[in-house]
Amino acid sequence: MEIEKLHNIKNVKVLVFGDYMIDKYIGGNVNRISPEAPVPVIEVNQKQVKLGGAGNVINNIVSLGASVKIIGCIGDDDDGDMIINFFSNSGVDVSYLKKYRTLKTIVKTRVISKNQQFLRLDEETVEEIPNEYYEFLKDNIDEIFNDINSFVISDYGKGAVSYKVAQYLIKEANKRKIPIIVDPKGSDYSKYKDATVCTPNVKELSVVCNKKLNSEENILSAGTDLCEKINLKYLMLTRSEKGISLFENGKNKKIDFPTVAREVIDVTGAGDTVVATIAVLIPCNFSICDICNISNMSAAVVVSKFGTSTVSLNELICSITNTGEFKLITPETAKYLVKDLKDKGKKVVFTNGCFDLLHNGHIYSFKKAREFGDILIVAVNSDKSVKENKGDLRPIINQDDRIEMICELECVDYVILMDDKTPVNLINLIKPDVSVKGSDWKDKIIPEKPVIESYGGEIKFIELKKEKSTTNIINKILKVYEKNK
Numbered sequence: 272m273e274i275e276k277l278h279n280i281k282n283v284k285v286l287v288f289g290d291y292m293i294d295k296y297i298g299g300n301v302n303r304i305s306p307e308a309p310v311p312v313i314e315v316n317q318k319q320v321k322l323g324g325a326g327n328v329i330n331n332i333v334s335l336g337a338s339v340k341i342i343g344c345i346g347d348d349d350d351g352d353m354i355i356n357f358f359s360n361s362g363v364d365v366s367y368l369k370k371y372r373t374l375k376t377i378v379k380t381r382v383i384s385k386n387q388q389f390l391r392l393d394e395e396t397v398e399e400i401p402n403e404y405y406e407f408l409k410d411n412i413d414e415i416f417n418d419i420n421s422f423v424i425s426d427y428g429k430g431a432v433s434y435k436v437a438q439y440l441i442k443e444a445n446k447r448k449i450p451i452i453v454d455p456k457g458s459d460y461s462k463y464k465d466a467t468v469c470t471p472n473v474k475e476l477s478v479v480c481n482k483k484l485n486s487e488e489n490i491l492s493a494g495t496d497l498c499e500k501i502n503l504k505y506l507m508l509t510r511s512e513k514g515i516s517l518f519e520n521g522k523n524k525k526i527d528f529p530t531v532a533r534e535v536i537d538v539t540g541a542g543d544t545v546v547a548t549i550a551v552l553i554p555c556n557f558s559i560c561d562i563c564n565i566s567n568m569s570a571a572v573v574v575s576k577f578g579t580s581t582v583s584l585n586e587l588i589c590s591i592t593n594t595g596e597f598k599l600i601t602p603e604t605a606k607y608l609v610k611d612l613k614d615k616g617k618k619v620v621f622t623n624g625c626f627d628l629l630h631n632g633h634i635y636s637f638k639k640a641r642e643f644g645d646i647l648i649v650a651v652n653s654d655k656s657v658k659e660n661k662g663d664l665r666p667i668i669n670q671d672d673r674i675e676m677i678c679e680l681e682c683v684d685y686v687i688l689m690d691d692k693t694p695v696n697l698i699n700l701i702k703p704d705v706s707v708k709g710s711d712w713k714d715k716i717i718p719e720k721p722v723i724e725s726y727g728g729e730i731k732f733i734e735l736k737k738e739k740s741t742t743n744i745i746n747k748i749l750k751v752y753e754k755n756k
Contacts, residue, residue, distance in 0.1 A: 274591055275601050279555045280584060283337040284418050288440060289325030289425030289432060289454075291343055291368075292377035292395075293350050296321070301384045313384050322357050323379055325425035327581070328454065331547030331569075332423075333361050334581040340364040342408065342415060343431055344400045346376035367408075367415055371401055377429055398430045405436055412443050420554035421450045423546060424463070428456035437462040450553045454546045455479075464501045467553070470546055472509045491525050494518040505559055507566070509545055515563045528563040530571060541570045544582055565591065585611035592685065598678040599686050605648065605701045608685065613704070618644030621703035623694045625652045627666040628744050629676050632736045639733040640707040641682045649677055650689040650697055659692050667745070693718040702726050709735045 299315040322330055329339050341363060345351040347370040354376065358365050380392040408415065416422075422444045426432040441464070444451050450467040458478050463469055477484045480493040490508070498506050498520040506518040514530035548569040552562045568590040572582040588604055589611040591597060600608065609619050622640045626633050626649075641647045651674050657666040666673070670688060677686050689697055698706060699722045706723050710732045723730055 273557075274588065274597060274604060276555045276557060277584065277588060277591075278603050280336045280551045283420045283551050283554045284340065285332050285337055285421050285423060285550045286340050286342065286416065286419045286449075287325055287329050287332070287423045287425060288342045288436075289328070289423070290377065290427035290429040291322070291326050291341075291345050291354055291431075292324040292379060292427070292429070293353060294321045294323035294327075295319070295378060295380040296383055297380065298383045311384070311389065313382060313389065320353065322354065324377065324427045324429070325423075326354065326357070327543040328423060328425045328547050328550075329358070329363060330361070331544050331581045332551060333363065334583045335547060335551050335587065336584045337551045338362070338364075340367065340415070340419065342367045344369050344371055344374055344404050346370065346374040347372040348376050350376035350378055367411065369404055369407065371404070373401060374398070395429060397428070399433045400431050400436060405439075408436070408439070416443060416447050416449065419447075419449055421452060421550045423550050424451065424453045424466070425543070425546065426454060426456040432456075432462065434459070434462040438464065441465050452546055452549050452553070454542060460497065460501050463503070466501075466503055468505045468507055468549055469497075469501075469503050470507045470509060470542065470549070472511070472542065476508060490516065491518075491523075494525055495523050507545070507549070507563060509542055509570075514567050515545075517559065517563050519559070526560065526563075528560075528567055530567050544569045544572075548582075548587075583611070585614065598683070599674055599688070602687055602697055602700055605685065605687055605697075609648075609701045609703060612646055617646055618705065619646045619648065619701075619703045620644035620705045620707060621648050621650065621694070621698065621701070622707040623650035623652070623689060623697075625657045625661065625666060626673050626677060627657065627668055629668070629673065630744060634680065634682075635736055636707075636709065636733060637677075637680060637682045640731075643705045643707060643731050646684045647682060648685045648687060648701070648703060649683050650687045650694055651677060653688055653690045656690055656692050695719045695722055698722050698728075703728060705729055705731050707731050707733060709733060711735060 296319040297315055298317040299313040301311040301313055303312050305312045329341060332339050341358065345354055351370050355365055375396050377395040381388055382390040424432055424437060441451055445465055453463045453466045453469045455463055455469055455471050455475060460479050473484055476493055479497065484490045484493055494506050494508055495518055498518050504520055508516040510516060512530055515528045517526045545566045548566040549562055552565060569582045569587055572586045572590055585607045588607045592600060592608055612619050620640055620643045637647065651670065654666055654670045674686055674688060677683055695718050698719045706719060706728060708717065708730060713732055717730065720730060
């Protein structure tokens with residue numbers, strides 16, 4: 272997996288169509304039972320309003336760093352105005368989102384105490400979008416799909432995604448070779464015919480197949496049949512704690528991608544996060560298997576939060592690199608990673624050097640540096656920068672081998688290849704809390720010091736084992752060989 276490609280998300284623009292709604296949360300404490308009826312009395316101490324439905328897909332896309340344009344309809348009412356304000360404040364293009372007095376904006380209100388939902392109130396009328404808006408779409412379709420890299424249909428079964436509108440938009444997207452990702456609802460999937468990816472959960476697939484899916488064989492049969500029936504390129508079946516099962520049209524098999532283990536607080540919106548993740552990754556040319564793996568990681572982040580939540584690019588990169596498989600990271604990845612770690616209250620420590628002929632002195636310095644914080648990032652000078660600093664005869668060990676050895680050290684969390692002679696630019700980019708130098712730097716000019724002080728970081732010094740150095744090792748080797756000549 273080339274995680275560096277995640278940085279291309281910032282160049283992705285996603286078109287979203289679906290049911291837009293408001294999620295309201297009323298929270299409080301329960302200390303008594305009502306004398307009027309055997310029900311708990313919740314003493315309200317907080318109220319919160321968020322975007323729900325397709326709005327949560329959009330929030331996730333924005334949080335991951337992509338741009339969004341939306342199409343669809345809402346009511347010409349206060350809640351509709353609230354939706355537009357939410358989107359506009361997030362930089363979403365709402366030029367093609369229309370308000371109609373004939374519609375009522377959907378609102379779901381949840382009453383909660385101590386993360387436990389007591390009651391949900393739904394204010395909604397299920398109806399198709401006005402024919403006037405359908406004609407508007409047709410008149411403006413070229414502008415709507417202009418500069419779009421992927422297209423999401425987020426169907427919550429509230430009427431917006433009718434067969435006529437869905438098939439028209441899918442046809443237009445396919446004509447422009449734009450991938451289509453569908454989050455489905457209901458029992459009639461014919462309206463999603465010719466989409467690129469469809470993401471039902473097991474219960475939804477069971478409904479559309481009209482049979483219980485109580486075995487892996489039944490799931491394989493149902494997924495394979497659905498792909499063929501509505502000509503899907505891929506079916507990504509979300510399976511809660513079992514992760515994702517992938518089906519590809521024309522192949523009578525499924526590939527399972529186990530979920531990432533995390534504490535589950537609230538599964539609300541996890542499906543939206545998967546859809547958003549797929550939508551931003553396909554244009555970045557990730558393989559479908561990598562997309563399944565990364566989508567699992569995105570969902571794992573979201574279910575560890577309460578309520579309708581999102582995953583940021585920082586959190587996603589941190590989740591991927593935290594698997595231990597990706598200790599070697601790029602400076603750009605490190606920037607997102609460090610920000611997420613700081614947001615979580617972690618103290619990030621940085622040190623750098625050539626680390627040629629890795630020895631006990633280096634390992635001692637890494638362990639001492641790690642004591643200054645929670646996470647240690649080691650920048651390793653490239654072969655080019657080592658030659659600039661130490662002459663053409665160095666390094667003895669090439670950069671790939673030096674990096675591989677340091678990645679194997681338990682006390683080192685992440686490694687960056689540094690091409691500059693000094694770490695000034697790298698520190699300015701990632702902004703670690705602490706930069707660690709050897710005590711031999713105490714009376715020297717430290718090039719990165721002004722940068723570190725500018726954002727409130729600090730420099731720490733550690734005593735070095737003077738007898739332990741690459742130069743001493745090289746000299747000892749030379750003496751041994753001189754004696755044996």
